[in-house]
Amino acid sequence: MKMRPSSSSVPTLENAQAVLREVWGYDAFRPLQADSIESVLQQKDSLTVLPTGGGKSICFQAPALCVDGMAVVVSPLISLMKDQVDALVSNGVSSAFINSTLSLSEKRDIAEQIDRGEIKLLYVAPEGLLSDRMLDYLKKSNVSFFAIDEAHCISAWGHDFRPEYRGLRILKHEFPHASVHAFTATASGPVRDDIVSQLGLADAKVMVGDFDRPNLTYRMIRANKRLQQVADIVEKHRGESGIVYCISRKEVERTALALEQMNCTALAYHAGMSDRDRKANQDAFIKEKCDVIVATVAFGMGIDKSNVRYVIHSGMPKSIEHYQQESGRAGRDSLESECVLIYSGGDVVTWKRIMEGGDNAHDNSGALRSLEAMNALCTSPVCRHKAIVEYFGQTYTSDNCGACDVCLEEVELVEDPITLSQKILSGVIRTQERFGIAHNAKVLAGSNEKRIRDLGHDQLSTFGLLADEGVAAARLWIDQLIQQGYLLQTGEYQTISLSESGRRLIRRDGNPKLTVPGVSKSSPRRSVSVDSWDGVDRGLFAALRELRSRLASERNVPAYIIFGDATLREFARCRPDSIERVALIKGVGEKKLEDFGLAFLEAINDYCTTANLQRNVSTVVKVEPVQKREVIRPNAFASFEHFRAGASIEEVAEKMGRAKSTVTGYLQSFLQNEKITDSSAWVDEQTKTKILSHLHLLEEGKMKPMYEFFNGEISYESIRIVLTCKRNAES
Ligand code: ADP
Ligand code: ZN
Numbered sequence: 001m002k003m004r005p006s007s008s009s010v011p012t013l014e015n016a017q018a019v020l021r022e023v024w025g026y027d028a029f030r031p032l033q034a035d036s037i038e039s040v041l042q043q044k045d046s047l048t049v050l051p052t053g054g055g056k057s058i059c060f061q062a063p064a065l066c067v068d069g070m071a072v073v074v075s076p077l078i079s080l081m082k083d084q085v086d087a088l089v090s091n092g093v094s095s096a097f098i099n100s101t102l103s104l105s106e107k108r109d110i111a112e113q114i115d116r117g118e119i120k121l122l123y124v125a126p127e128g129l130l131s132d133r134m135l136d137y138l139k140k141s142n143v144s145f146f147a148i149d150e151a152h153c154i155s156a157w158g159h160d161f162r163p164e165y166r167g168l169r170i171l172k173h174e175f176p177h178a179s180v181h182a183f184t185a186t187a188s189g190p191v192r193d194d195i196v197s198q199l200g201l202a203d204a205k206v207m208v209g210d211f212d213r214p215n216l217t218y219r220m221i222r223a224n225k226r227l228q229q230v231a232d233i234v235e236k237h238r239g240e241s242g243i244v245y246c247i248s249r250k251e252v253e254r255t256a257l258a259l260e261q262m263n264c265t266a267l268a269y270h271a272g273m274s275d276r277d278r279k280a281n282q283d284a285f286i287k288e289k290c291d292v293i294v295a296t297v298a299f300g301m302g303i304d305k306s307n308v309r310y311v312i313h314s315g316m317p318k319s320i321e322h323y324q325q326e327s328g329r330a331g332r333d334s335l336e337s338e339c340v341l342i343y344s345g346g347d348v349v350t351w352k353r354i355m356e357g358g359d360n361a362h363d364n365s366g367a368l369r370s371l372e373a374m375n376a377l378c379t380s381p382v383c384r385h386k387a388i389v390e391y392f393g394q395t396y397t398s399d400n401c402g403a404c405d406v407c408l409e410e411v412e413l414v415e416d417p418i419t420l421s422q423k424i425l426s427g428v429i430r431t432q433e434r435f436g437i438a439h440n441a442k443v444l445a446g447s448n449e450k451r452i453r454d455l456g457h458d459q460l461s462t463f464g465l466l467a468d469e470g471v472a473a474a475r476l477w478i479d480q481l482i483q484q485g486y487l488l489q490t491g492e493y494q495t496i497s498l499s500e501s502g503r504r505l506i507r508r509d510g511n512p513k514l515t516v517p518g519v520s521k522s523s524p525r526r527s528v529s530v531d532s533w534d535g536v537d538r539g540l541f542a543a544l545r546e547l548r549s550r551l552a553s554e555r556n557v558p559a560y561i562i563f564g565d566a567t568l569r570e571f572a573r574c575r576p577d578s579i580e581r582v583a584l585i586k587g588v589g590e591k592k593l594e595d596f597g598l599a600f601l602e603a604i605n606d607y608c609t610t611a612n613l614q615r616n617v618s619t620v621v622k623v624e625p626v627q628k629r630e631v632i633r634p635n636a637f638a639s640f641e642h643f644r645a646g647a648s649i650e651e652v653a654e655k656m657g658r659a660k661s662t663v664t665g666y667l668q669s670f671l672q673n674e675k676i677t678d679s680s681a682w683v684d685e686q687t688k689t690k691i692l693s694h695l696h697l698l699e700e701g702k703m704k705p706m707y708e709f710f711n712g713e714i715s716y717e718s719i720r721i722v723l724t725c726k727r728n729a730e731s
Helices: 013-024 031-041 056-064 078-090 104-115 132-140 163-174 189-199 226-236 249-261 275-286 320-327 345-357 365-379 384-391 417-430 437-445 450-454 471-483 500-506 538-555 565-574 579-583 590-611 634-644 649-656 660-673 685-692 704-709 716-730
Strands: 046-049 070-074 095-098 121-124 143-148 179-184 205-208 216-222 241-245 266-269 292-295 308-313 337-343 487-490 495-498
Touching: 013 031, 013 056, 013 590, 031 046, 031 056, 031 179, 031 205, 046 189, 056 070, 056 078, 056 121, 056 143, 056 179, 078 095, 078 121, 078 590, 095 104, 143 163, 163 189, 179 189, 189 205, 216 384, 226 241, 226 249, 226 308, 226 337, 249 266, 249 292, 266 275, 275 292, 308 320, 320 337, 320 365, 320 384, 337 365, 345 365, 365 384, 365 471, 417 437, 417 471, 417 495, 417 500, 437 450, 437 471, 471 487, 495 500, 538 565, 538 590, 565 590, 579 590, 634 649, 634 660, 649 660, 660 716, 685 716, 704 716
Parallel strands: 046 179, 046 205, 070 121, 070 143, 095 121, 143 179, 216 337, 241 292, 241 308, 266 292, 308 337
Antiparallel strands: 487 495
16 A cells, blocks of 8 residues: 555554545544544554444554554454455455464465565454464564454453453553554443453553434334334335344244235344354345345344444344444444334333343343333433433433434323323322332222232322323333432332422422323334435436445445445435546545446446436535434424514413423524524523623533523523524624
């Protein structure tokens, strides 16, 4: 590779950027990638945590091409290694893997290439790497650094512990001059610390990416004719790649059959199948011979397919970690994708049964807690993006993600949640905050159980307050009040009691959200911005997809290795008419231009001539990644006319029967959307002056210092309103 600088100077980020452009055809690194790459270039041990699709591979691949010597990549799965090496080779990067699938002569061949200094990236499995022969061999070769992929496998606390990873701790001793860089998508703090200490990293730089995946739209819907629900979603995405996860093998087979009956090419994948069948089905999916794979959790690790447009869970996963990882297989290319989870209370029971039957039946409290958290995510009407991100310990600031069923108002909420909450909270107080969820739910629902009579709880004024709604509904709402912090669940017996905010809610101060039990609203709309389709000729896209599939088959590589969906859309949007213009398309590096440029140019020529389409359309739309965006909810729109008439927040809240805090959010949308510059209808002149004369108190846009400076006399709302109007005036 010609971009390698002389060994005397330390390569810079600019060198890596040039490599990115030349080899991958991408313009810029994503923010954390740049940091991660710098630590590799500076040979400083590091741990990079990026969610699936965040672009971990480039963090070690790009610098490997900038430094002298060969980078050694440790990877747990043979399929994963092969995919990565295929992808690298397709980009013209000389790389190889060594594992048990190779013949002796193939291995010798690779060794010769290494000796000649030709290989820039060598992929190995940990057990292969740690053999004495391999270690000795590598010591004589010029190893630039080690990259440990899927590094959470080293931690017994992670969800995929692999004992053979433990041996990697010797790398720091055996290769004192090579830095070690670990990569994983698992976020939890303890696992992170464990990785660093298990690998014996020296003063490691730990970088944790943003756990939000803004291009994914999450929906959690209650099961009601699961098969039909799955079929409807698949139908909506006809012609696109998708994964359907089921809890059991039986379920996998039933679902695959049902999809086949609706003429959809769906294949099954589970541990009960023969290796050959499994591999054949996986291959068909990757090469786009079938659109849908129906699988148990056994499927997915090591699947790099970047253009999975949707992931359906036909059953609740057992933890949010699992959910994040499995749903995260959608939209790795940063294009909008949908994740739908279909759940029922029965799923929780199924998992509990499986856990109790497991090896570590003696202590599955951790597993149960994870399951509870997953259940909470499904049942509580809070923004899914927010809930997931916060579960992983990060903060989520947007009030409306615009990409989940809650924010899109597809989840049906009860009309008067405050009164309903009051009933429930009073019920909890009447049982003296000494009982658990089940008991409280039964009392509220007016159960005839002996224990309730024995305790005299059938005499309480709250007994049977929710008799019409039933025990299941009462349980659901208690759960939701716990998740929203109005109730606390504590102690060995998990008794429930009121929190501070619960006590305020009794006095109608609060904004709980409770859902209507039963089935979720159906016919979900497409959400997340579909900007990435703007200007794309769908017919041309389909034609290019076919060409890609043919080229992939001929070369026996996954389709996305030829070009990703984002690149195909860009072709079908810009419709370049010369090879020079093809080279400008994002995702077209030098090698791919040489290998596939003409084929795609010809296909574009053919299609555009027949369809008489304009060529060389300049790209004005930014395709990736999908940014967090504020979406205006239908109810917010309804509020605009009141605000336009100068109504106050209180007045609008009254008129619309909404909580004040909700309406404050609407006002914010109104101000931004209509570019309002005058805040006087909502903030008095004196307050406004105070805010404007203390702007220096804002820290990086954070309002807290100002709020505290005024001892809470000026509300966050007022500050926000004044600032928004000021910003509108300036723009
Ligand atoms: P991960 O290993 O973290 O799941 P990958 O390395 O597979 O993620 O990258 C996900 C996708 O994003 C790939 O299609 C990759 O080519 C693309 N990608 C990575 N970095 C960039 C970048 N800087 N610009 C554009 N696309 C990128
Ligand atoms: Zn949301």
